[in-house]
Amino acid sequence: MLKKEIELEEKVSLLEKEVKLLGDDVDKTRLDLEEAVDCLKLEIKSLKMTLNELVPNFHDKFCCIKNTVLREIDPQSINKE
Secondary structure: OHHHHHHHHHHHHHHHHHHHHHHHHHHHHHHHHHHHHHHHHHHHHHHHHHHHHHOOOHHHHHHHHHHHHHHHOOHHHHOOO
């Protein structure tokens, strides 16, 4: 019976290590995604600022086009184009 308990404790220990490693991977992935999103936000902000200087009435035009895109475009289909 003692041998069986030791085996179970070893299995539990291995499972705990595996869960910790998976948790670490999830944390790293989350941080990587947050970094990527932040980069995209900065690029979009830069584009908006540039277009605001170059295109007359940019803000109004952008809002109108954005509303149309939100209504008519499926985000899942964008990568397929």
